[in-house]
Amino acid sequence: MKRVPAEWEPQRAVWIAWPHNHDTWPGRFETIPDRFRRFVELIAAVVPVHVIGSSSLRPAAKLDGIENALWFDIETNDCWMRDYGPTFVHDDAGQPAAIDWRYNAWGGKYPPWDADNAATAEIIRHSGRQRIASDLCVEGGALEWDGQGRLLTTSNCLVTDTRNPGWSRQQISQTLESLTGTTEIIWVDGGGLAGDDTDGHIDQLARFIDAKTIVVAVCDDPQDPNHAGLEANFQLLSDWAKTTDPKVSIHRLPIPPARFIDGQRVPESYCNFLRLGPDRLLVPTFRNDASDQHAIGLLGQLAQNQSPAIETIGVDCHDLVWGLGALHCASCNEPLVTNRKTS
Numbered sequence: 001m002k003r004v005p006a007e008w009e010p011q012r013a014v015w016i017a018w019p020h021n022h023d024t025w026p027g028r029f030e031t032i033p034d035r036f037r038r039f040v041e042l043i044a045a046v047v048p049v050h051v052i053g054s055s056s057l058r059p060a061a062k063l064d065g066i067e068n069a070l071w072f073d074i075e076t077n078d079c080w081m082r083d084y085g086p087t088f089v090h091d092d093a094g095q096p097a098a099i100d101w102r103y104n105a106w107g108g109k110y111p112p113w114d115a116d117n118a119a120t121a122e123i124i125r126h127s128g129r130q131r132i133a134s135d136l137c138v139e140g141g142a143l144e145w146d147g148q149g150r151l152l153t154t155s156n157c158l159v160t161d162t163r164n165p166g167w168s169r170q171q172i173s174q175t176l177e178s179l180t181g182t183t184e185i186i187w188v189d190g191g192g193l194a195g196d197d198t199d200g201h202i203d204q205l206a207r208f209i210d211a212k213t214i215v216v217a218v219c220d221d222p223q224d225p226n227h228a229g230l231e232a233n234f235q236l237l238s239d240w241a242k243t244t245d246p247k248v249s250i251h252r253l254p255i256p257p258a259r260f261i262d263g264q265r266v267p268e269s270y271c272n273f274l275r276l277g278p279d280r281l282l283v284p285t286f287r288n289d290a291s292d293q294h295a296i297g298l299l300g301q302l303a304q305n306q307s308p309a310i311e312t313i314g315v316d317c318h319d320l321v322w323g324l325g326a327l328h329c330a331s332c333n334e335p336l337v338t339n340r341k342t343s
Contacts, residue, residue, distance in 0.1 A: 002090065008306060013050045014334070016040060017080070049068060095130075103117045142202055145180075190235070273327060273328060274333075284320075
């Protein structure tokens, strides 16, 4: 039976797409390459980093001095690797494969996306895995697995005419079950984040820390437009968790206070952390000391319950989030080939 390994399991590599699209950060692109270079350094300290981009970008990226970082000449339109990158799957014998979903830039919002959509097959080829092509339109940020068959997702990112016209919820569920070995889907449909252009990616709303622990983005300010929807997500998952055996614990992870750039709300959420296997946890920070430190402390404590030696590091995403994404959005974990299930 197939399964999608959890992100706390050992990893072969983390894939990154080098940023080059100035329209992603209008008027504020200048700091982004340095932020990505630091991001690569933090990953490469514990997991190999595979960076993709056109050959013309390589000299300016200045990655040659970073041990454990490899460059692959693969064209892209944008840097949000999580969403167009493959979903890596294993069967019980450890046989590796990777799913190449259809991708259309979040329901056709940002053309062109042809290079991003084509990059997935090249990534799979370099990984040496069997490629499984699917007609289902899916972004990786819309899918959150526990490594044992449970999947968190949202209807607005899957059951929509902009992504999968003519597909019913049942057909989408059956496809996910067939290709990934999913045994239970929890639809987290309370609400998304103001300013989020993905229609509600789960990696901004709720994440597994381990198979028995979930953190949920919440907003403690009743006057904030995010409050009601995020609270509904928390209640939905809390009610679902009461039915689980063994019990899954649900933890509140408050978002920072509202911040606007050029009049637009930016979707800041600590759920957009990047787990580097059992060794390191990178937490996005947004230069709000109180909420940043609370998030780092809570996530670090919960992760240490499973991996006592894990290192938790805050990563400044104050500028990066103007592109409407953060650490998890900008990366794609490739697991080691193993049949080991961990909780």
